Amino acid sequence: MCNKDKSQRYEEAAQFVYNELKDLKAPFAKGIAAELMARMKGKGHSYHAIRFGIHRWLNSFPYLLSTINGKSRYNLDGSEAGPISEEDKVHAKKVVNEKRKKQRERSEPRELEQSKEQTFHIHYTVEHLLSLNDEDLCDCVTHPDGVDAARSILKDMLSRGITCHVISVECDQKLSNGSCAGHPYES
Known part of the structure; x- marks a missing residue:
């Protein structure tokens, strides 16, 4: 149902x-998201x-640290x-501390059975997908019978308690909610 190259496009x-914003003074003024979107519209994404x-x-750490250490937007x-x-x-500060805590947890030694690194497929919540207009939904999922058929399948998933939709059609390790359970990392 999903495009195979979705995660790569994202x-x-x-x-x-990142390349467009990294050299701008940060943090940005509040409410600037629409201006950022307009600036990047029509550039192939x-x-x-x-x-x-x-x-x-x-x-990102650089942006959050500019908020913590800066005086102006x-x-x-x-x-x-x-x-x-x-x-x-x-x-x-709270977000940075949470990110650092997660990094420490990932770098700490794990028990033997969990020692293999894992990768996970990106997913959307089904509720979010159903809230999209037809054009945006088509950007996220595809179905041979069109957007209405895709919506029908998503509604069926939700009625069965599947709240997540994995982007990759190759995911064969899904949890009961539909999200990816992880795959052994192969270097």
């Missing part, structure tokens, strides 16, 4: 977004792939847009 879009890339950038032209609130700094 990774390419994330790299594109889908709306959802660009949103994914922007989300990844806004949750900036417009895309580099002009100051106002101070960074204490609430935003506290939130950024």
Whole structure:
């Protein structure tokens, strides 16, 4: 049901977004997402792939640290847009601490049965997919009988308690909710 190269397209879009934003003064002014989307529209990536890339950038260590350590927010032209609130700094610190904790947990020795590295396929929640308009849904999933058939299958999945849809058609290790259970990493 999904495009095989979906995760690759999203990774390419994330790299594109990173290259577009990395040299701009950060953190950005609040409410600038629409301006960011307009700036990147029509450059060969889908709306959802660009949103994914922007989300990844806004949750990256460099961006979060600029929020923690900075004094001002900036417009895309580099002009100051106002101070960074204490609430935003506290939130950024919380996210950084959670990310660092996860990194430590991943780097700690695991029990023998869990010693093999695993990879996971990217997935969407079925609810999110059903909320999309037809054009955006077609960007995420495909079906030989069209978008209505895809919606019908997604509704059926939801009625059976499957709340996630894995992007890769090759995933053969799914949990009961439909998300990927992981695969042994082969180097």
